[in-house]
Amino acid sequence: MFLAEKGLAPESHDISIAKGEQLKPEFRAVNPRATIPVLVTDTGCVLTENLGIAAYLEAHTPEPALMGRTADEKGLVLMWNSIVEQQGGMPIAEALRNTHPAFSDRAIPGPDNYAQLPELAERGLARTQAFFTLLEERLRESPYLAGEAFTLADISAFVFVEFARVIQQRIPEENTASLAWYKAIKARPSAQL
Secondary structure, eight states: HHHHHHTTOOOOOOTTTTTTGGGGGHHHOOOOOOOOEEOOOOOEEEESSSHHHHHHHHHHSSSOOOOOOOOHHHHHHHHHHHHIIIIIIIHHHHHHTOOGGTTTBOOOSSOOOOOOOOOHHHHHHHHHHHHHHHHHHTTTSSBBBBBBOOOHHHHHHHHHHHHHHGGGGOTTTHHHHHHHOOOOHTTSSGGGE
């Protein structure tokens, strides 16, 4: 979504985590840590984390600004992005990676094998519900997570809400502010890809 919002369409390659393609030697030659996403810049710099990739793209293509314009906005975007990664992305990933058969002995991203822990899946499901409550509280105060403008924080939260479907979790019907926010973002061309 970030790329689409910026109007960028770099060469891309699909890497299936479920098939373990991130563990193949060809991919590990690019990223030895065996995680995705990865962006290789025009100068050959390898960036492997969402935030690093987003910061690079924001500097490379500043408009539209998706990481804030003022010092306050930039701080709020990074703060809310961190909150949604920790309070939304992490619990959803814990629930999925600790229950799905494709992640048996692969419960943590990277090159090492780790067993699934059912307790983490249970905690992840409970924390996902808390994430939906957190979103609702914030979106009753503000049209977007970091303020008045659509930003990286909204993209991250939207992606996690979408991803929560794999663990059979949805925004509760009574969370009307979150559902309106979700519907507006879902209608954006970048969400159609």
